[in-house]
Amino acid sequence: MDARLVDKQEIAEVVLRYCRGVDRLDFELVRSCYHDDAIDHHTGFDGDADGYVAWLTTLLPRLSGTMHLIGNLLVEVDGDLARSETYGTAHHWGNPLTDPSMNFTSGFRYVDTMERRDGVWRIAERWAVREWTRSIPADTVRPKEGEGPSPQRDRSDPVYRAWRQP
Amino acid sequence: MDARLVDKQEIAEVVLRYCRGVDRLDFELVRSCYHDDAIDHHTGFDGDADGYVAWLTTLLPRLSGTMHLIGNLLVEVDGDLARSETYGTAHHWGNPLTDPSMNFTSGFRYVDTMERRDGVWRIAERWAVREWTRSIPADTVRPKEGEGPSPQRDRSDPVYRAWRQP
Amino acid sequence: MDARLVDKQEIAEVVLRYCRGVDRLDFELVRSCYHDDAIDHHTGFDGDADGYVAWLTTLLPRLSGTMHLIGNLLVEVDGDLARSETYGTAHHWGNPLTDPSMNFTSGFRYVDTMERRDGVWRIAERWAVREWTRSIPADTVRPKEGEGPSPQRDRSDPVYRAWRQP
Numbered sequence: 482m483d484a485r486l487v488d489k490q491e492i493a494e495v496v497l498r499y500c501r502g503v504d505r506l507d508f509e510l511v512r513s514c515y516h517d518d519a520i521d522h523h524t525g526f527d528g529d530a531d532g533y534v535a536w537l538t539t540l541l542p543r544l545s546g547t548m549h550l551i552g553n554l555l556v557e558v559d560g561d562l563a564r565s566e567t568y569g570t571a572h573h574w575g576n577p578l579t580d581p582s583m584n585f586t587s588g589f590r591y592v593d594t595m596e597r598r599d600g601v602w603r604i605a606e607r608w609a610v611r612e613w614t615r616s617i618p619a620d621t622v623r624p625k626e627g628e629g630p631s632p633q634r635d636r637s638d639p640v641y642r643a644w645r646q647p
Numbered sequence: 648m649d650a651r652l653v654d655k656q657e658i659a660e661v662v663l664r665y666c667r668g669v670d671r672l673d674f675e676l677v678r679s680c681y682h683d684d685a686i687d688h689h690t691g692f693d694g695d696a697d698g699y700v701a702w703l704t705t706l707l708p709r710l711s712g713t714m715h716l717i718g719n720l721l722v723e724v725d726g727d728l729a730r731s732e733t734y735g736t737a738h739h740w741g742n743p744l745t746d747p748s749m750n751f752t753s754g755f756r757y758v759d760t761m762e763r764r765d766g767v768w769r770i771a772e773r774w775a776v777r778e779w780t781r782s783i784p785a786d787t788v789r790p791k792e793g794e795g796p797s798p799q800r801d802r803s804d805p806v807y808r809a810w811r812q813p
Numbered sequence: 814m815d816a817r818l819v820d821k822q823e824i825a826e827v828v829l830r831y832c833r834g835v836d837r838l839d840f841e842l843v844r845s846c847y848h849d850d851a852i853d854h855h856t857g858f859d860g861d862a863d864g865y866v867a868w869l870t871t872l873l874p875r876l877s878g879t880m881h882l883i884g885n886l887l888v889e890v891d892g893d894l895a896r897s898e899t900y901g902t903a904h905h906w907g908n909p910l911t912d913p914s915m916n917f918t919s920g921f922r923y924v925d926t927m928e929r930r931d932g933v934w935r936i937a938e939r940w941a942v943r944e945w946t947r948s949i950p951a952d953t954v955r956p957k958e959g960e961g962p963s964p965q966r967d968r969s970d971p972v973y974r975a976w977r978q979p
Binding site: 483486489522523524525552553554555564566568569570588590592608609610611612613614615 | 664667789804
């Protein structure tokens with residue numbers, strides 16, 4: 482059972498790193514979550530990991546930001562194979578804020594087949610199941626620069642700060 | 648401490664399986680999350696596990712779908728007894744999409760007493776605390792069939808796919 | 814690796830207890846999540862732990878309630894130091910329900926430096942990064958008293974119920 486706990490934690494972290502990669506435009510991190518021959522089934526994309534990341538690389542920078550908030554993460558492990566289901570909501574925003582094609586929230590589930598190869602768990606196949614999509618109301622506001630810690634989509638985001646005090 | 652980690656993981660999985668059961672209309676799975684003499688306190692229901700599942704069995708199929716997204720899951724274990732608090736939002740949709748009694752989101756907490764009997768953790772008593780309810784805006788859209796991986800409320804959902812490649 | 818699992822669980826529970834403390838107005842619990850010399854960077858506040866809790870103590874009772882729902886919790890441990898990133902949405906409500914300064918939801922990330930001192934993990938430095946803020950639609954309703962298990966912001970909330978049956 483202890484070994485399984487470790488597996489489940491490692492698998493959960495694959496999904497968590499995927500979300501961080503997407504939201505911070507760290508495409509290398511996104512790519513590292515997939516095996517080389519992995520398949521991804523998304524609304525608007527169906528193909529391999531390199532193709533998926535290339536698609537994201539074109540799509541995501543058009544938006545001003547995204548936030549992939551995930552909750553339920555239920556993993557079943559069978560040796561070097563696992564299935565995980567993750568629930569989440571994805572928040573998207575862009576300019577102009579009134580454009581519904583860039584300002585929406587979707588509810589989704591990632592249904593993943595995970596495989597451990599050479600000791601490392603990665604996605605072998607993903608079904609990104611979309612449950613619903615909702616326009617974001619026009620009164621949504623983004624934080625103003627300097628108003629408080631603000632998010633960035635590059636290495637200047639607080640999550641990349643040095644965490645060893647000098 | 649390690650034993651506690653296993654307990655906490657098992658308890659979390661009870662809550663996760665409950666959500667899957669509700670959202671996929673797998674009532675057997677929902678029922679298996681409760682001990683036979685368990686009590687459930689819900690808005691609109693107060694009684695035992697069989698009664699609760701019977702109530703759900705009548706109620707849920709009227710909707711087109713639900714999504715019980717959970718986050719915070721804080722578990723305190725004391726031998727074979729545990730208390731867990733789970734935060735979540737429940738998304739409900741149904742036809743017509745303009746009917747607010749079928750199209751709403753609620754914020755809730757599950758406050759559970761869990762008991763381990765014969766080595767298996769299940770809910771002994773649940774308080775489903777509702778924090779707020781909000782109508783879903785009419786511009787919410789459901790994915791069109793064939794537009795991408797789409798959710799199902801039966802065994803044809805991707806989460807039940809064979810995950811062993813032949 | 815097992816030791817790391819325990820560390821990650823303990824760190825996650827710091828963040829979970831923080832949320833419970835804020836939502837139940839248990840300021841002692843909130844304070845216990847920080848080291849004495851911890852620094853908190855929030856929108857509207859920047860300073861030490863005592864100052865932060867004093868600020869919350871003034872601010873939170875003006876609202877009728879809050880719900881800090883967290884999801885993604887990615888922790889990296891390095892000895893007695895760790896970095897954790899937590900995603901969440903914070904729901905706020907107050908009277909009158911049409912006042913947008915009291916009725917809003919925000920998307921945020923907590924970017925924390927955690928330190929273990931005397932065997933206990935606590936926050937050493939927090940950046941509360943706000944991603945977006947959104948008014949809550951006026952049709953949000955709170956549960957009526959007696960309609961079902963209802964939330965409280967004191968020790969009468971179900972989460973504090975005795976969980977040992979007599």
